[in-house]
Amino acid sequence: MSNKESLSGKVALITGASRGIGKEIALELSKLSAEVFINYSSSDEKADEVVSTIKNNGGKAHKLKFDVSKEESVSLAFDEIIKINGSIDILVNNAGITRDGLLMRMKSEQWDEVLNTNLKGVFLCTKYASKFMMKKRSGTIVNISSVVGIIGNPGQANYSAAKAGVIGFTKTCAKEFASRGIQVNAIAPGFIETEMTEKLNTEEIVKAIPLKRLGSCSQIAQLVSFLVSSDAGSYITGQTISIDGGMSI
Ligand SMILES: NC(=O)c1ccc[n+]([C@@H]2O[C@H](COP(=O)([O-])OP(=O)(O)OC[C@H]3O[C@@H](n4cnc5c(N)ncnc54)[C@H](OP(=O)(O)O)[C@@H]3O)[C@@H](O)[C@H]2O)c1
Numbered sequence: 001m002s003n004k005e006s007l008s009g010k011v012a013l014i015t016g017a018s019r020g021i022g023k024e025i026a027l028e029l030s031k032l033s034a035e036v037f038i039n040y041s042s043s044d045e046k047a048d049e050v051v052s053t054i055k056n057n058g059g060k061a062h063k064l065k066f067d068v069s070k071e072e073s074v075s076l077a078f079d080e081i082i083k084i085n086g087s088i089d090i091l092v093n094n095a096g097i098t099r100d101g102l103l104m105r106m107k108s109e110q111w112d113e114v115l116n117t118n119l120k121g122v123f124l125c126t127k128y129a130s131k132f133m134m135k136k137r138s139g140t141i142v143n144i145s146s147v148v149g150i151i152g153n154p155g156q157a158n159y160s161a162a163k164a165g166v167i168g169f170t171k172t173c174a175k176e177f178a179s180r181g182i183q184v185n186a187i188a189p190g191f192i193e194t195e196m197t198e199k200l201n202t203e204e205i206v207k208a209i210p211l212k213r214l215g216s217c218s219q220i221a222q223l224v225s226f227l228v229s230s231d232a233g234s235y236i237t238g239q240t241i242s243i244d245g246g247m248s249i
Pocket residue numbers: 015016017018019020021022039040041042043044046066067068069093094095096097117144145146147188189190191192193194195196197
């Protein structure tokens with residue numbers, strides 16, 4: 001059994017953990033005894049609830065409000081993590097937004113907002129986290145991409161470009177960091193039941209999913225947990241793991 005099975009003594013930052021997939025990842029990693037930092041951009045109350053749930057279950061959690069797309073705020077956030085814990089072991093780049101629209105009508109602002117949050121945010125958090133992971137010569141990074149970054153989706157040119165970018169970024173970081181004992185992988189979820197997907201026409205979407213159902217946040221969280229805490233996970237790097245009910249086949 002790997003000593004990574006339990007995350008006791010490990011510090012994890014999960015971006016966008018006030019709700020949806022990120023929240024479930026934070027709960028799952030705290031169940032394995034990791035100390036978790038709950039990042040978010042505006043939902044103070046929701047982030048408080050996640051922290052309270054973890055603390056009520058005997059875990060350690062801190063909320064950390066910062067915008068992943070702004071270098072100055074990312075830098076200050078890492079100062080805070082290092083001040084409290086002296087290191088970071090696990091980074092889950094999960095924060096993401098959509099600003100959908102057909103390309104003909106897509107405004108530059110919609111493009112920039114999505115690329116800045118979903119791709120530049122991953123770059124910035126990885127850059128700052130890897131600085132500390134390199135010193136420790138260990139660390140695990142999981143980037144949340146999307147099935148749309150693999151197969152595309154009308155109305156999501158900005159989002160699919162960012163999510164495809166995350167996949168290339170993941171492979172490069174995996175190669176750059178492997179000699180320092182740092183693994184970098186991506187997860188490409190299909191349609192998962194969250195606030196991001198609740199405004200969509202689920203009936204139509206389900207028709208395009210071979211398994212004919214949406215996925216759950218908990219399933220994504222379990223896959224993250226596998227990558228960061230299992231012995232098998234410790235030998236995987238540079239991969240994009242699809243968890244999409246067969247959408248990308
Ligand atoms: N849901 C799906 O079907 C699906 C499928 C494939 C991939 N994904 C990806 O999975 C990730 C999570 O999706 P979700 O559905 O759970 O999203 P969600 O429910 O909309 O939650 C998004 C999270 O990201 C945070 N966030 C947004 N912009 C941020 C910024 N600039 N800085 C820091 N935090 C920010 C939000 O914080 P606030 O609460 O403060 O706004 C929130 O915690 C995203 O990367 C998404 O693209 C989702």
